[in-house]
Every structure is written in C-alpha cells, then in structure tokens.
Amino acid sequence: MKNKSKKICVLVVDDEDVMRNLFTDLLTERGYEVIAVKNGLEAVEKVKEINFAIAFIDVHMPLMNGVETLMTIKKIKPQTRIVMMDSFPNALIEEARREGAITCIHKPFEINEVTDIMEEIVEQKERI
C-alpha cells in the first residue's frame, strides 16, 4: 500500500488503547493519515508497506521495547522521523536519542505538543 494523495502518514506505536485512540482522533481530524499499532512487531510490518513521515513510539512495550522498534524501523526506512514517548524518567529515553529519535514527549502531554511537531514537519515538507 502506497501513500494516497498528499496526506502525510503518521505511525503510532503504543500498547495503551486510549493513546492510540487519541492520536488517531486528533490527527485524523487535522488531515493526517494515522495508522496505530499495539507493538513493535506490528509497527515493523507496517513500515515495510508504507512510507511514514513520522512515528510516535512508546518506550515501554511488551515483546519489543521502543528503542528496539526505533532501531529496526531506521534500518528499513531511515528517513522516518521518530518521536519517543514515555510516562516516567528512564534510561531508555537517552538511548533512543542516541539512536536518532528527534525528540521525546512525556505523558501526560498536552495535545499542542503533538500538533506543534506535526506542523513543523509540514513546514519542512513545504520548504523542499
């Protein structure tokens, strides 16, 4: 499946239902194409099929944690921007930054933190 129209594709990787729903509802309304998955394995499968402009990845997940997911995605589609999410201070966040995450947001976050990041991406795309 390739990108339809000029919609920006956003990947959300989080085992929490409410988080996936929130991202989906929020960003879809703003005109983005949102794919939300529960874990790293599913995320990697989607990344193979679709070109995502950005992926929001939770650091703590079962099966594959956020950093492992990040690294695998980077191998497949290195241009994918990665934003890490966490719910308390921990060492994995530092590791994620080192592995190339562009930034990190901390739960509970304000929705404008997410929308600001999206706007920046749109601007970058328009500049090109």
Add this chain to the structure above:
Amino acid sequence: MKEQILIIEDDEAFRKTLTNLLKKEGYSVTGVSDGFQAIELAKKSLFELIIADVRLPKGMDGIEAVSIIKGIRPEIKVIVIIITGYTDENAPVRALRMGVDDYLYKPFKMEVFLHSVERNIKMYRLEEEKKEHLEMLEKMNEELNVAQHELIQSKKELEDYSKRLEQKVEERTKQLKETQSQLVQSAKMSTIGQLGSAVAHELNNPIGGILGYAQFILQKLSKPDVVPKDFKTCKQYIAYIEEEAKRCKSIVENLLSFSRKPLIALESVDIKQLIENTLSIIRHQLELQNIKLTTNYEPKLPSISGNVNQLQQVFTNIIINAQHAMPKGGKLNIRVSTKMKDGKKHLQISFKDTGCGIPKKNLEKVFEPFFTTKEDWQSIGLGLSITYQIIKELKGIITAQSKVGKETTFTITLPVSSS
C-alpha cells in the same frame, strides 16, 4: 614478760624473802629500804606493782611514798599492796584515801601474800586487757563511722549517677525513636520511590488520555463553526475520559490496599458461590485461550468470614496469573474442601494450573510487592502481594507450590466462621 614489782621494806631479811619469792614466780623485782629511794627509782622506771610497808625510815612512811610515786604518772594505774602491823590505826584510812588495792597485816602467810599479788596482777592484766579492748573498739567504731559516712557518700553519688544515667537513657531512647521513625519514613519513601515509577507509568497513560481528550474537546467546541456531529464525537471522547478516570481510581485503590489497611466490612461468604460468580466473568476468556476449567467442591461446605469484593479480587488475580502462565492453553482445576488445622475447621481452596511453573528461587518471592517476572510494564507485581495481605487479614494463609515446566498450585486456607 612479767610485770615489774617494787618492794619498799626496810627489814632486809623480810624484803629478801619477798623478793625471792616473787622472782621465783617470774616477776621482775626491785627492792628498796626507804621511800626516797623508791621515789627515785620510780621516776626512772615504770613499776606495775608496788608493795610498801607502812613503817619506813627517814620520816616518810609507805603510804606517803606510794602517793608521791603515783603522782609521777597520774594517768597510769599502779597496783598498790600495803603491808602493815596492827598498831597503825590510821594507816588503813589513809591508804584507802590514797587508793590501795590490798592491805596485808603482818604476820601473814606467804601463800596469802602470793595469792594477793597474783590476784591483783590478774585483775590488773584484765583491766589492761579491758582498756586495750576498749581502745580497739573505739578505734573500730571510729573506722565504722568513717566507713558509714563514706557509704552514705557513695550511695548518694550512686543515686546521682543513676539519675544522670536515667536521663541519658531517656535522651538516647528519644534519639533512637526519632531515628527509627526516620528510617521507617525512609523505607516508606524508598518504597514510594519504587512505587513511584511503577505508579507513574500506570497512571500517566490514563491521565494522558484524559488530558489529551479534554483539550481536544475544548478545541473542537471552541471553533466558530461547531456542528451537531461535533457534539456526538465529543460525547464519545467524554466517555473515554470517564473510562480512563475510573481506571486511575482502581489503580490508586490497589495502591492504597497495599499501603494502608482500610476497614473492610466482614460478612459470611459462600465460597462456592463466590468462585462461580468470578468464573462467570472470566470463563469465556479462558475458553478462548484453550484452557480447560474443572471445579471440585466438597459437599456442604461451611461459610467463612470475609469480604466479597476482596475475595473476588483474590480469586481473579490467581486465575488471571494462571491464564498468563498458559499462553498456549492448558488445564485449570479449582478445588474447595474442609481441613482441620490447629484443632479448628478450615476451608482449603486450591488453584492448580498446568502452566510454565515458577522456579524455586522465585517461589519464595512470589508474594513480595513489586516482584514480577513479566516483561511487559502493565504488570507492576502488586497483585499477589495484595492477595497475600487480604488473606492474612482474614487470618488465613496462602502458599504456592510449583514444578517448572509442569504445574503450579496456589493454596488458600481460611478459618471457618465460628457462628
């Protein structure tokens, strides 16, 4: 050494007789013939006994001479034996006035004389002894007084010391109590710290949902072109908020039941009924996972004293753990029976699964708070520790047995209510 005796007697032969007699008895004897000689001698030496004839030459009679001799050392006792003839009428009175120990009339038998000397010497010795004893007693008394005084001193010092010690002990106890409460506080803080990250994770996700949706709703409804469809969507979002808030509530409740002992109402509980109720909720998901469920209830089971909600929490926790231990399916058997323990009737509830088992080293820790082997962060390891607390409060016990790779059995024993 025997005493020194002075004989004042001018009759030489008589004097010698007396002298020899006394020397034979072992005394040291000096003889003089008149008072003046006697006085001279007495000034130089100390005589314990003076034997004096009343009739003496040179104008000084025996009584005078002895009187003067006594005056040389007035504080010292001298035994005086006066020898006299019957013709000295005043002599006895004078002698008495001077102080005489014995009075012998001439002629007298030698035994009488000797007897007198010995008797008087004996009395003298006794007196001396008595004096010595008295002195000794006085000295001892003095020492005892001093000792007693010192004792009183020491006692007082001891009391003071004891008082100071008590004060110090009080202070130290106070310090220790403070330290102890600090340590307890630290331990609590450390536990809360540990709790902290687990709680943060557990709570921050639902709170994230609440905050996110709340802000999203506000945004939507603040737009100038709000349409009815928006209200419908927002209603859904508000339902999410409600759900997540309830989730937070139960997380906090779980937390508090670990850290605090809430007063829970006890009631009479039919365990079979309770287990069946619990199963009615989870039976379906067990089936979906290919877990074969069997139950064995002993007939006519007595009821136990407990709280329905708490016990349901306990059973759910154990069954869900069993479910997680058998991801590819298996068997779960629940058995309830009665058992005598410490002479009292108890109910025994066992949950046996055919799951992956618990290694021995973990088995000891399985009821500890925050102990979890689950990789996913949704399990913070409080379930079994809360279960343990609940059972303990009901005066029961819970144990776990396991064979790795084969099976695990959790057994709960609860006292039957006495009513």
